[in-house]
Amino acid sequence: MKFFIDTADLDEIQEAHDLGVLDGVTTNPSLCAKIGVADFEGHIAKICNMVDGDVSAEVVSTEYDEIMAEARNLANIADNVVVKVPLIKEGIKAIRSLSDEGIRTNCTLCFSATQALLAAKAGATYISPFIGRLDDISDDGMQLIADVVTIYENYGYETEVLAASIRHPMHVLESARLGADVATMPLKVIDQLMEHPLTDRGLERFLADWDSLQEELESK
Ligand code: E4P
Numbered sequence: 001m002k003f004f005i006d007t008a009d010l011d012e013i014q015e016a017h018d019l020g021v022l023d024g025v026t027t028n029p030s031l032c033a034k035i036g037v038a039d040f041e042g043h044i045a046k047i048c049n050m051v052d053g054d055v056s057a058e059v060v061s062t063e064y065d066e067i068m069a070e071a072r073n074l075a076n077i078a079d080n081v082v083v084k085v086p087l088i089k090e091g092i093k094a095i096r097s098l099s100d101e102g103i104r105t106n107c108t109l110c111f112s113a114t115q116a117l118l119a120a121k122a123g124a125t126y127i128s129p130f131i132g133r134l135d136d137i138s139d140d141g142m143q144l145i146a147d148v149v150t151i152y153e154n155y156g157y158e159t160e161v162l163a164a165s166i167r168h169p170m171h172v173l174e175s176a177r178l179g180a181d182v183a184t185m186p187l188k189v190i191d192q193l194m195e196h197p198l199t200d201r202g203l204e205r206f207l208a209d210w211d212s213l214q215e216e217l218e219s220k
Contacts, residue, residue: 001176003179004184006164008032008043012187013050019190024053026128026184028084028108028163038047041077048078056106056126058084075103082125087115092122099123106162113147120157126182127210130165131175141165142174149179165208169193 002023005016008031012148016022025047039045043202044057057077059070071083075098083098084106093103100123106126107119111134119127129148131141148161163175166185169192175183 001180002053002182003161003190004056004182005190006031006166006184006186008047009035010050013047016187016190018052021183021190022051023191024055024104024184025051026056028056028058028082038211041074041141044074044081045077048080049218050187051080053080054082054126055080056082056084056102056108058108058189059086061088062086062088064090064093067091068097071098071103071105072101082157084128085124087119092118092201095119095124096124099125101195107159108164110148111144112173113144113151116144116148116159116161119153120159124159125161126160128162128164128184131163131171132165132167135167141171142178144179145175145180147216153179 003021004024004026005013005022008027013025016170032040048055057074059067061070067085070177074083075081082104085095086109087107095107098105105126106128107124108128110127110129111115116127116129129144134141134144136211145163152159160181162184163180164184166172166189167181169189172183172185174195
């Protein structure tokens, strides 16, 4: 399973990259607004230089011609840019054309399996089902991941399932169990994946026992 970090914050990206387990980055307009990105293209270029893997950069146009122009521009920033396009009619049309042009896409804002089927048929590189936002409205985000993985397997679609809108480690665990190709998550969730109280308690005991041994040896 590939791990992407879901942020536009360069320090967070660096921290996850330094861990040695980062396969890519996803950004969106809200994440850029959160940290006050002024020069969007320059910022995406910086991220692309920091990581070897794919970096999703989202278009903000909603009409076909504008989406295409914006997407071509973003794709020119670096080889590892993946253009994020919303799952709307004009977006699906654009994904088809971008795919034909060899520009890789991440189809975002997916909330149903039929939407995911359309994105795969249009040739999207990634589909981003939003788990957390479905759970937020008492729907079942994990069921969507299960359905999309099954449908893509049934027909051999190459579109990768990118579990998005991840809120906690169980979303990552269940996505991995279901065979999602990628999980994109905030730095907080990456950190939570490695936390366990028994690890902390065990380490504390090991180090204390080691210190006792040294004291015993020194006293002899
Ligand atoms: C990633 O590509 C999505 O934009 C992101 O995971 C959305 O997460 P949120 O629902 O926490 O905003």
